[in-house]
Amino acid sequence: MSNYLIELKGVTKRFPGVVAMRNMSLQIRPGEIHGLIGENGAGKSTLIKVLTGVHIPEEGTINIEGNKVSFKNPNDAAAAGIACVYQELNIVKLLSVTDNIFINKALKKKGSPFLEYAKMHEIAHEVMLSLGQDIDVKKECGSYGMGIQQMVEIAKAVLIDAKLIIMDEPTSSLGEKEVEQLMKTVRSLKEKGIAILFVSHKLEELFELCDRVTVMRDGEHILTKNTVELDNDSLIAAMVGRTLDNQYPKVESKTGTEALRVEHLNSAGVLRDVSFHANHGEILGFAGLVGAGRTETFRAVFGADPFDSGDIYVNGKKAAIKSPKDGIQCGMAFLTEDRKGQGLVLSQSVRTNLILSNMRSCVKGLFFDEKQIDQLAEEAISDLKIKTPTADEVVGQLSGGNQQKVVIGKWINTDADIYIFDEPTRGIDVGAKVEVYNIMNRLVLAGKCVIMISSELPEIIGMSDRVIIMREGRVMGELSKKTDVLNQEIIMKAAWGGKI
Structure with a gap:
């Protein structure tokens, strides 16, 4: 036996x-x-x-x-x-x-x-x-x-x-x-x-x-x-096959002007008077327990879900965002937490998925510019280190981490101004996580605004310049790495309803 x-x-x-x-x-x-x-x-x-x-x-x-x-x-x-x-x-x-x-x-x-x-x-x-x-x-x-x-x-x-x-x-x-x-x-x-x-x-x-x-x-x-x-x-x-000396390779970036401001956002039974701002050149982290309203907040901001009242300002100007199309036109990119259900067309190629959010820019006359599409795909595969046999590989055949990189590449190809990352490293390994963090670093160094929703507190603490904590659809507090003590105990205290 x-x-x-x-x-x-x-x-x-x-x-x-x-x-x-x-x-x-x-x-x-x-x-x-x-x-x-x-x-x-x-x-x-x-x-x-x-x-x-x-x-x-x-x-x-x-x-x-x-x-x-x-x-x-x-x-x-x-x-x-x-x-x-x-x-x-x-x-x-x-x-x-x-x-x-x-x-x-x-x-x-x-x-x-x-x-x-x-x-x-x-x-x-x-x-x-x-x-x-x-x-x-x-x-x-x-x-x-x-x-x-x-x-x-x-x-x-x-x-x-x-x-x-x-x-x-x-x-x-x-x-x-x-x-x-x-x-x-x-x-x-x-x-x-x-x-x-x-x-x-x-x-x-x-x-x-x-x-x-x-x-x-x-x-x-x-x-x-x-x-x-x-x-x-x-x-x-x-x-x-190597050591990762820094699992959270946060870079120092120069905080710029206000990119996004949300005032008194309300949605019946979901969001309660949510207000915050996010700046160019910074990573703003959103922490909270499951069901705290973080994803719901940004689905409303991006236009994926309706809201009852509140105002959204993009680069200082009031924006009327009623649909994801409006969000994209305002310079937003939203990497959803459900990459398979909402971020990718699993039956299509890596190449096709990488241009899903900016297909119009790949049109020449009445037809797609195949050379431009090939160039964009190959650049994204190289820059993001996407492991795929070819650009024509069906994206559903890739590993989870490489699928996540395709979603990121899809949005980077839009050259957005505000990047919303919802659980960006869920289900991917530590090596791929570091690569995602480095992409965030590149974006903020280029003056972009990055908003990261994450349930992993070490990630929130390691990569954020400021942290917003939510509970039951409300903002419970804000912490800055520059001026406040930022640790798991303080964040969890606010997430459970305590004062910070």
Whole structure:
């Protein structure tokens, strides 16, 4: 009998023009929380898809409990006890919690085409209760928050008696309390003997939760060590192949004139008398708990959502912004937190996505100027270090960090004056984060205004010149790096409703 639940040996997966994973090895023990980390493009997604039967490798073997297996599709992997909770949840929001948990495996009454809903509701409630969630399983899944929805995904895995649950960036969209509940749930699954492959870019989560950590780089296995044998620096060095002496490479820039001013912005039940200003040549950070109203504020400012009252001034002039088109014409760029749903056309090429926000400038006569489009695309790929085989690669095939760079490149091509970055480093690795920070630095050094919404306080503190803290649709306070003490304790105090 093998000591390992799952063992990969020499696994290689190729795609046209690229080797996505080469000679990969991985061993996961029963009841182990095993961390997996690597830069975007390191091969983590490919590994997950090989383990779940989405991709079939050309070389190597996969063993489960010492027995060689060959997955031809996801059903084979599920039958072998492997389940995955993806970063983009596979939830049908209009269906009940029960229907989501039993999707593709509903119970039917004996000798009848009708479903055994009473039994299904009972089982669904028991499973959710075992995960610390005493909820009404008859309610629509979409009526619950992201934390509950994620637990529904985990419940699906529990229902099929999964031996291994893969969690892909599970905390990327969760608030602090939801993260705490997830951690508790993961530990309880471990106690039941279920193995967890915990994929995360957040080093602190790996150190807090995982027994061992595997690092991938360029599609290959770099190291696997007990977590207690590692520290931040050694883990980062293994990931990126170099040390990152400064994770937050903030540059000193000259604060210029006012770029944006918002006065008394109100939206029924969402925003309450929001006022602030942002300057050229500075990074203005927006902090707060999930649901504080940060994203809603800038969706209103950009014209994506209506607001009831308030005034917006751009470069000192009152602006009538009723739609994103108006926002763009006022010199704004809005990098949304949902890059896949709102920032990119995943089925289109990198080249096409990079000109989405300034297509008119690429028109010559009645037709697109293909040479100009090619030039803009190649410049963006080079400047932003976008890892892609060609400019014609479908953007949905890129890693998360490279997709994020494409979104940034799309907006930089507009030569905007005010850049709004909403959770700009969510779901990307530390190396890619530094590259995003350096892009922000270049923008402020060029006299642009950068506004950064982030739930990562070290990022807010490390990169912002000033910080606005919001709670329940209100501005709770403002801190300046030049004149105030800027630390996590003070920011969280304001985020929870305290005075600063």
